[in-house]
Amino acid sequence: MTSATILVTGGAGYIGSHTCVALIEAGYTPVVYDNLCNSSAESLARVERITGKRPAFVQADIRDVARLDAVFAQHKIDAVIHFAGLKAVGESVEKPLMYYDNNVGGTVVLLQVMQRAKVNNLIFSSSATVYGDPASVPIREDFPLSATNPYGRSKLMIEEILGDLYRAEPHWRIARLRYFNPVGAHESGLIGEDPRGIPNNLMPFITQVAVGRLQKLRVFGGDWPTVDGSGVRDYIHVMDLAEGHVAALKHLLAKEGMFTVNLGTGQGYSVLQMVQAFGKSIGRDLPYEIVARRPGDIAECWADPSAARDLLGWSAKRGLDTICADAWRWQQGNPEGYGA
Ligand code: NAD
Numbered sequence: 001m002t003s004a005t006i007l008v009t010g011g012a013g014y015i016g017s018h019t020c021v022a023l024i025e026a027g028y029t030p031v032v033y034d035n036l037c038n039s040s041a042e043s044l045a046r047v048e049r050i051t052g053k054r055p056a057f058v059q060a061d062i063r064d065v066a067r068l069d070a071v072f073a074q075h076k077i078d079a080v081i082h083f084a085g086l087k088a089v090g091e092s093v094e095k096p097l098m099y100y101d102n103n104v105g106g107t108v109v110l111l112q113v114m115q116r117a118k119v120n121n122l123i124f125s126s127s128a129t130v131y132g133d134p135a136s137v138p139i140r141e142d143f144p145l146s147a148t149n150p151y152g153r154s155k156l157m158i159e160e161i162l163g164d165l166y167r168a169e170p171h172w173r174i175a176r177l178r179y180f181n182p183v184g185a186h187e188s189g190l191i192g193e194d195p196r197g198i199p200n201n202l203m204p205f206i207t208q209v210a211v212g213r214l215q216k217l218r219v220f221g222g223d224w225p226t227v228d229g230s231g232v233r234d235y236i237h238v239m240d241l242a243e244g245h246v247a248a249l250k251h252l253l254a255k256e257g258m259f260t261v262n263l264g265t266g267q268g269y270s271v272l273q274m275v276q277a278f279g280k281s282i283g284r285d286l287p288y289e290i291v292a293r294r295p296g297d298i299a300e301c302w303a304d305p306s307a308a309r310d311l312l313g314w315s316a317k318r319g320l321d322t323i324c325a326d327a328w329r330w331q332q333g334n335p336e337g338y339g340a
């Protein structure tokens with residue numbers, strides 16, 4: 001067992017809270033740093049119920065140099081997993097400066113503080129959005145990169161900043177992890193995705209329809225060139241994703257260098273297949289209607305996950321049945337999320 005201490009920015013959020021569970025279970029000590037702009041500290045109380053350990057928590061902003069400096073002075077941090085950021089694509093189009101300030105500016109501040117503290121091990125949350133509209137699927141890491149909105153551009157910029165930093169200071173160890181579509185919840189049903197307002201993403205929308213908070217799903221487009229006309233994505237169980245971070249961390253702490261890998265399953269499902277699988281899981285059909293395409297969407301997106309398998313010895317284990325069952329357990333047990 002290891003006792004390395006890991007600073008988890010954005011650790012109270014959806015992926016961060018699940019990763020805290022995986023870190024604790026793997027013997028690491030997470031220290032969570034989060035301003036709670038899109039989450040609740042209740043998630044960390046739930047992490048404690050699952051693991052028996054409550055992560056140390058600092059409620060502060062990654063752009064707050066003094067607070068960050070203080071965390072590095074107070075804790076002997078071995079590595080940073082950097083989840084903190086804003087992630088709503090539509091909002092990023094409305095408020096680009098807010099996204100660049102928070103995501104890009106915040107990351108630069110974090111890197112400067114790490115540099116001063118001589119902590120040079122970083123795992124960064126990137127996204128399949130950096131592939132833009134891919135020419136083909138499955139998507140490999142060496143595909144061309146592009147972005148179609150400020151959110152995606154902020155991820156691309158950060159990837160490039162990290163590349164520049166590594167070239168200038170090759171003693172840094174950096175993992176750029178490109179997530180596909182994270183879904184599901186911890187099997188306990190105690191932690192899960194808790195979006196504010198009406199969900200933008202498919203899976204929380206489906207579960208909120210199922211629990212009666214929303215009336216029916218709108219399927220964005222029935223005329224995509226896909227298996228059934230609806231969009232196809234690579235939905236990865238959030239605990240698989242969390243375990244992918246532990247695998248990346250082990251690799252990073254053992255071996256010098258920078259690496260960039262997809263974290264996906266390699267399997268695509270359409271919106272209609274997701275609706276059907278979820279309906280089967282809960283034993284009733286979900287109401288939906290097919291409407292116009294959502295601007296900015298793409299037809300298909302799924303990963304070639306072999307680089308992560310070969311480099312990290314990690315691959316996603318949980319299938320669609322588990323995803324649906326776990327998402328439903330969380331939604332049913334917490335119909336109003338953490339805010340209830
Ligand atoms: P989330 O919103 O649940 O978690 C992000 C956390 O960061 C929140 O707890 C929020 O309060 C915190 N945060 C935001 N700005 C901050 C700041 N300036 N200072 C301190 N804390 C701040 O989102 P998530 O789904 O858990 O995503 C985590 C990361 O993964 C994000 O960087 C996101 O862009 C990336 N990502 C997410 C997805 C997805 O679909 N969920 C896909 C690819 C990449």
Ligand code: WQD
Pocket residue numbers: 087089126127128129180181182200201202203205217218219220221230231232233271294297
């Ligand atoms: C999935 C599919 C929709 C909602 C987004 C970001 C991406 C990444 C993950 C962070 C698509 C369809 C959705 C609905 C629908 N995030 N859909 N009705 O768009 O693949 O990716 O989240 O990095 O950057 O763009 O995910 O869950 O929004 O959509 O029909 O109400 O479901 O059109 O085909 P997406 P999503």
